[in-house]
Amino acid sequence: MNRIHDLSELFMEYLKDIYSAEKQQLECLPRFISKLENINLKELLERNLERTKVHEKRIESIFELLKDNFHLHSDLVMEELLCRINKLLKYSDNNKILDASFISSMQGIVYYEIATYGMLRSLAATLNYHPEIISLLIQTLDDENRFELELENLAKEAVFKKVKQFSIAV
Ligand SMILES: [Fe+2]
Secondary structure, eight states, rough: OOOOOHHHHHHHHHHHHHHHHHHHHHHHHHHHHOOOHHHHHHHHHHHHHHHHHHHHHHHHHHHHHHHHOOOOOOOOHHHHHHHHHHOOOOOOHHHHHHHHHHHHHHHHHHEEEEHHHHHHHHHHHHTOOOOHHHHHHHHEEEEEHHHHHHHHHHHIIIIIHHHHHHHOOO
């Protein structure tokens, strides 16, 4: 990481991180989703992958508006979060536990994204950036908040209940 001297450099550092985070999800999640059992969870995650492609494009538009190049940089937080999913998939010994582990890990990912996009939106407003930049960040933040709610509902209604029933039956 380069030295950060002011808020615009801090903004750019977060933007590079979240750009890498979206790209890493696009690369790894399709492989993970194929291993899940719950069809509603699979559909939700596939819908979210489509939204993630849009998030990636929105960040590229922000780089363009700021006349900055896209950065090849790896976000270590997302690397760690995805690595944890990989381990959970390996060690979950039945499909229902696997779905529950996956949904909990995805909640970790979406909270990280909400925090980062929220920070970017606040920095962009403080720095009086172009309204288009703020609008792009708000649109993605709204998507991430919606996804968090959808995951929460699915976890409560389906995935965790099934694990509980399964555990009682065993
Ligand atoms: Fe995203």
